Amino acid sequence: MMGKGMMNGIAGAAMVALGGSMPAMAEQGPTLAEIRAGDARPLDVTSESLHIAQESLHKAPQSLHIAPQSLQNALIQFSLQTGMQTSADAALLQGMTSPGATGTLAPAAAINQLLAGTGLHYRFTGPASLVIVRSEQGSLASSDSLTVVAGVENPTGPVDGYRATRTLTGTKTDTPLRDIPQSIQVVPRAVLDDQQASGLSEAVENVSGVQQSGTSGNRSETFRVRGFSSPGYAIDGVMLNYAGDRPETLLDLANVERVEVLKGPASALYGRGQPGGLINIVTRRPSYQSEGDGTLQAGSFGFRRAEGSISGPLNEDKTLTGRFSAAGQTEEGFQNHRRDSEREFGSVALRWEPNQLTSFTFGLDHTRQKMPFDRGLVVTPENEVLLQPRRFLAEKWSAIDARKTRLSLGAEHSVNDQLTLRGSLRYDDARVQDTGIDYRSLDDDGRTLGRRFTDRQEDSRNIDAQMEAQLQFYTGGIDHQLLGGIQYTRSRMDFTSYRANIDDIDIYQPVYGAVKPTPKINSDYVENITMASVFLQDQIAFNPQWKALAGLRYDHVDQKMNQKIGDGEPDMSDGAITGRLGLVYQPVEPIALYASYADSFAPQGGQSRAGKALAPEEGWQVESGVKVDLIPDRLSLTTAVFQITKTNVKASDPLDSDYSVTTGEQRVRGIEMDITGEIMPGWRVLASAAYLDAQITKDKDYDPGNRLSGVPRASGSLWSTYQLQGGLLSGLKFGTGIQAVDTRKGDLDNSFSVGGYYRLDAMVSYPINKHLTVSLHGRNLTDQQYIATPVSRTENHPGAPRSIVAAVKATF
Template sequence: MQKKVFSMVAASFILLPNIMFSSEIKTNKSVSLSDVTIVSDSDEKKQSYYKTEATSVTRTDTPLLETAQSVQIVTNKILDDMGIVSLDESLDYVSGISRQNDFGGVWDNFAIRGFSGHENTGISMLKNGFADNRGYNAPRDAANIESIEVLKGPSGSLYGNTEPGGTINIVTKQPKFTRNNSITTMLGSNDFYRVSADLTGPLSESFAYRLNVAAEKKKSFRDYIQSERYIIAPSFLWLINDNTYLTYMGEYIKQEAPFDRGIVAFNGDFDVIDRKTFFGNPKDDNMVLENYTHQLKLEHDFSDSWSTKVGLAYKTGDFKGTGAEVKPFVNVTTDSLMLRSRYKDFESKDFSFQADVKNVSTIKDFKNTLLFGMESYRYELDFALYNLNNSVRMDNIRGNPTYTTLATGKGTIIKDEHQVQKGIAFFAQDELAFSDSWRLLVGLRYDDIDTQLEKHKKGISYSQNDYALSPRIGLTYLINPNWSWYATSGKSFRPNSGVDKDGNTFEAEEGISIETGLKFESDNKDMGGSLALYRIDKKNVLTGTDPNGVYSIAAGKVRSQGIEFDIGGSLTSNIRINANYTYTDTEVIKDTGGAIDWSIGRVVNLEGKALTNVAKHSGSVLFMWEEKLSNNSSYGIGSNLIYVGKREGNYINSFTLPDYITMGLTSYWQVNKSLKFKLNVNNLFDEKYIASSYDRSWAVPGSPRRFTLSMNYKF
């Protein structure tokens, strides 16, 4: 199957015109690409917790200090120091991000600046500049992650269908022309076992490869929960000639785990229920998620001024299995509880194409960087959902629960849908340096999206066309070599799905943002920081349903405004830090339709209410101190603090999640150039907290104290 996919991608690629993107091929084989950066080991050590550029923010490698946008980057060094293997833990070290409903533990879901995106697919997420969140995706794994770029504010002028709060771009590990192989083994609390390998090097003077693989098996602090994950990620870089090169990135990821909605509140109190209690059916098989990803890019320099890129991406997703759960919006008041079972069978295919052209020129002593291009995609989703009510009875939920299976099978099909979405876009961006101090950025993108949806169970189908213009403008003033000020504004859009009571589709959501801030970068570029103030308004939000609870109503407008502070890098040769603080104020400022409070069966007006799971105050601090010893030996110790303030637990603000603080410790011993041992302790003081919730009946408890010991061997 995968050979066929690769052959198809390769064959299609040969037919493309010879237009590729800007690059710099150095004699030491250090290559700077438009969407990824391949650097030498010395460069990685130098940049540490701070990077001077983000590959996705402008697609032109503009330094962050000169970019009119707030951008934070989680570097590979942070991932390594903290022993992070998942995406959700890595984003604790970025301001403005809050965890959202994780769909039973089977997907990544976050809000940036209060906006969480589509209920079933989450916020906008990219991988090497390609869309990576259409369809259902297994939680991302750090085995193949080089860095994580968080682009704050609207990115619609470059990437189209996005949330106004921000976009996440995952930069994968790339091949190197210096041989570098390593194996890492990890073991920890709750029978956690993981082994991974990272192999890279040249096969010839012009061809380099990389292979990342990982296998993980673990149990949980929660009853009946155990999971397995497997990742295989091959990639290659082919320097065709001095001006042309070809890159390929492949990734296969599979996760098997039970469906776990978390715990419930008893009479509104989460402390009554043991955090380990499983509100599902222990006899259910695992939910299985599989994703295959292929990305192919051909890049070329025509001259010192003109360069171009063409890229293809193909991704498939499968999500299957049965999971029992408490019905949402249930107030639990007795020791017995009836669960429903749902069988899910989702399959998706996503094929996308990108082409960019860049020109760098000087006009009357002004440096001008022009970027223009197009993008298209075709996305298909087959969605089958079965429901079986009252399939399991749980008794004694406050003590040692017992589970009685009352019904088996898939149940009744409640959704059987086939969706095809096709999009095409054209964009242009111009960056003008009109003195040593001033930078102007303007961008505009046009998107046209057609959606066809067939509801087989109801025997109906409908089509929807959305189009949007997404502009952006930004101004940067370089105060001196270390400080800059910027101001920016941009628009975003996201198509709304569904129909109203008259069968009409909805206008797309539209967001507009205004932002200003300061940026700092040290003389040696080992450290940097930013302070941002912003306000975002979004309209045409689906606020809920009509009074009968049947049809959606696009009558909402929401606002998010706040302050964000981030700083990271090397204070000295021995000390690294990463710190952030966020103040986020979210509010529904218009709601003419109302939303159902299902616990009482009444319509609630949402005006004045805050967005779910978004704390007004949050922040984190990571501190690392290390000392060199003799014979290539060293050791380091560090600590981290994560604070999340009070948050509203559902969209009607009927209860509040308490604030919490967790502390962690990390230490390592570099025995010699090849061998390294590391110990990480998370939630040192065993803080009990709720990480996120959808309602009182679906709440995710935070992980208790856990230990992880790892060994890395390079050869």
């Protein structure tokens, strides 16, 4: 199937990093790999290096478990379990099978067993590198010189540098990014480490057309993708609680391997979703080799953080592997008179492979946070946000106490080389209580702010079950990869809200000390959402140049709300068919041209002030673009032009933020550009730019032509690092980056605007030795004052002033 499209190598041979279809290892091992010629460097194999290589092959025996299977997959397992790099000509492996190798074996004995009866041989290309050749080619002479091909990229595993080439997010199958007819951007862990990122908003700042859209009073983060707000995100391909309109806690990055953004509608594959795009968090998997890392950070505004992860085999034959990750963080914050922020996080991931055809996974994570409840700053009578970023307009007792537990189970079985079956079960449970202060409006004097105390409680539970079948087959020489499945989701949220007015506050000369009042109940309900879905997707390769993607899904949603206060009946039962169709043309290997259509369907939680359910949001997009390697297999460029139209748009009710309204039709037209990769050895770059024309096109409450709130016309980012490759300071890394954002309208009425800004960041790091690295990271070095996230006239979140964070990282 896709393995037929492996790239030609150099030195007159088609050298590939071993890959192919390996369904039983879809989550933890590579199913397909392509040559990384851009990382290849000629290696003169001397007698000394041959001796080292022979020693590595004959090193101490180790426990291996490589079942009989295709030779291609067997050699992948050899590389994974021994740590040795193995490369081959793709044509040599076509139709080859291997008897496998199981037991306590030295690598030399294992590779000989794997090649038994194939007529193939191996030769050295480096101290830990092998190339598979025909037997008549003989062994490698010491004067020969070959190109070493870099190793396998796993679509859920670490990325070599900044440039990812494969993903599961775009299709739920292991697919090259260049073969997917939509823009997909990947922010790998290497970027998160270099930028010392501690939150999801810092990660997605590197992606074109993505901005934070809100914080729900500082409890969590939501984002705008291509101009449209997404209330949540997916973790390992599964969306969060359907009954909630926002995440319950902030996402901790301690166990995050990649942050991937699929631009445009993804409902045909994932169901509920916004037309702007999907953010998918890929968590760190257990490793076959023992490894670990730990980081201590300290910085401005009382920031303290410790995180670590340890992973490896849990039994002798490496059929059971595990990873444990944990983090703890505290911060005083840059705003005055606010309580401190606290967050603790822990996760466990296990993988059991009783044989080569079957695998089981288990995941458990828990987050606990205590945060200050904060609505930010208010608009002054000049229709601007003029207050200092450090100004806090609530009380120190205004806080959020939240916890969330997530459990996942997965199973996968390869029936044969063509058919793979997968199943997953996800459960999460969360509780949030906030004793928050919301801002009402300014008095006629322009400085006295009315305030309201709300004691809210949300208890939510969500269960998601999925079954999938992946089938590879050919029809008339056309390659198909068919994915079909069913999904059942049930979400429940118990919500209560109590309210009372509290003392006003002077926004220019605040006096704190208002007493927490005794509130009266104003809302009490239980909301249940059930969704049943069936979906089908076909990835088609007509030939190496032309590829297509088609998908269809049906979702049926039942939403019931038991109102314990009031007479509303916000029940809803509805269904929708969503589709996806795209075409990719690759005239030459470094270039892919694509065009696509997709639509979206999103049931909406909440209700109107009349007690009615909100109609589901619907949307559609047309997109075309180009994906090209500016430097072959090193530096990639993705450009896209698109139009998205969305109807039944949900917005906060301007008369009462506890309720929502639908606002007609909105449209975004835009162009985006993203560059990722390595310009030369040691010089990495991540750049993005977007222009968005986002406006209301039809509405009964807002004027058509108004710009969508919080969406800049132009925005962009640049992050670049360089690491010295030799000399006395070898390993020294320094980098800098800039974020630039245009002016934004603060609400759909366009009653006020917040100014554009730029933010300059920088970093430097140095490896004390191969296990210990120290670094220093500066953010907003020019100390710009700006509004990072406008939400409404009474909620605008300022960006942080200049800050410095120092870190020490240990690996073993």
